[in-house]
Amino acid sequence: MPKSTPAASSFPRPSANLARIGVVGLGHMGSPMAGHLASAFPGRVAVTARRRRSAEAAVEAGAEWIDSPRELAARSDVIVSVLPDLPELRSMLDELLAGAEGHRLVLVIASTSSPTEVRELARELDEGPHDAVVLDAPVSGGEDGARAGNLSIMLGGDPDDARLVAELLEPCGRAVRLGPVGAGQVAKACNQLIVSATVTAVSEAAILADRSGLDVSALFEVFAGGYAGSRILATRGERIATEDYSPSGAAKYLAKDLRFATDVATDTGSSLVLLPHLRQTFADLEDRGLGDLDLCVIRRYLELGDS
Known part of the structure; x- marks a missing residue:
């Protein structure tokens, strides 16, 4: 009561x-x-x-x-x-x-x-x-x-x-x-879905560019003025380019947040394409001992997949 x-x-x-x-x-x-x-x-x-x-x-x-x-x-x-x-x-x-x-x-x-x-x-x-x-x-x-x-x-x-x-x-x-009450957490789950997708895409672009002989830092400067520009690119782009994974926002928290996003998807009956893959990716990243590093460590995780 x-x-x-x-x-x-x-x-x-x-x-x-x-x-x-x-x-x-x-x-x-x-x-x-x-x-x-x-x-x-x-x-x-x-x-x-x-x-x-x-x-x-x-x-x-x-x-x-x-x-x-x-x-x-x-x-x-x-x-x-x-x-x-x-x-x-x-x-x-x-x-x-x-x-x-x-x-x-x-x-x-x-x-x-x-x-x-x-x-x-x-x-x-x-x-x-x-x-x-x-x-x-x-x-x-x-x-x-x-x-x-x-x-x-x-x-x-x-x-x-x-x-x-x-x-x-x-x-x-x-x-x-x-x-x-609860709407803020749903909004944050949506936010983290975008963040995880973006930092993963930027990291994959860095790998492709680096292995093709491009200057990744210069490439990201060009991206900043176009449709690929984003807050993630602005705050994490140089760190991804130089492989600086010193923690600011730990990747393990993003893994946790994606679990909450999955709960929201389940509760709303939403069948999503990116979310399941991103959740598994960041969960595996944490399992590999990379969770305490910055979220841009996703680049290292992706490169480990090649080894």
């Missing part, structure tokens, strides 16, 4: 100019996002993490360090989770909900997660005793976009809460509501 106690429904929705923001998950994406929020909203942003050292950049930007998820929720109206996935969030959920006792909590899932599991979590909280709601807000743009504050943020959830979250996340990028 949905929550029905007066206390659970009497808390007002916080306004954007007063909302207190908490951030959990201070990795390559979460740390710069927390820093942008702390700079934009002085005195209103707090962070916590398993290791205090990972919060140093955010604290230097003005965020307050909090010792536990429970304490973070106690002083936050909106919590943005940039943890790797839902299991990590669920491991601290009881603490967050206990800390939010006495006020309304908006829980924003910025990780790339299963749309089905996000909806299940939203339903659990809606039917529970706490006044807590879930929005999903996965991001695209990679570490470069997080540092520059120009991420694409795909929102799903209640329209009024989404307006609040979009305003609060503006320092991190442009947020657009795409539908009810």
Whole structure:
């Protein structure tokens, strides 16, 4: 049954100019996002993490360090989770909900997660005793976009809460509501289908050009002004050309995201051509021990297939 106690429904929705923001998950994406929020909203942003050292950049930007998820929720109206996935969030959920006792909590899932599991979590909280709601807000743009504050943020959830979250996340990028809760994760699955297809195509082009004696870097400069130009070519083209696979966005996360895209295809009865092949390709790439390298390591994986 949905929550029905007066206390659970009497808390007002916080306004954007007063909302207190908490951030959990201070990795390559979460740390710069927390820093942008702390700079934009002085005195209103707090962070916590398993290791205090990972919060140093955010604290230097003005965020307050909090010792536990429970304490973070106690002083936050909106919590943005940039943890790797839902299991990590669920491991601290009881603490967050206990800390939010006495006020309304908006829980924003910025990780790339299963749309089905996000909806299940939203339903659990809606039917529970706490006044807590879930929005999903996965991001695209990679570490470069997080540092520059120009991420694409795909929102799903209640329209009024989404307006609040979009305003609060503006320092991190442009947020657009795409539908009810779970819509953001569906959008991210579609995004990752395009990303995986593009980085694979660019890598295959690099192999063909290199083996034909062309200067791959020069070739990609030519491509940039034509129909083959893309964000992947702009951010990963030179790294693919020079075979620089140092991690920025790990390939293993793309493998995970393609599993979620497959779930969406199954749920919608969609028979797709590229997705099954791409999912198998990146799953095999991870099995071969390449998952911790940058997603452009797909070039090395493809060349291994020739050996």
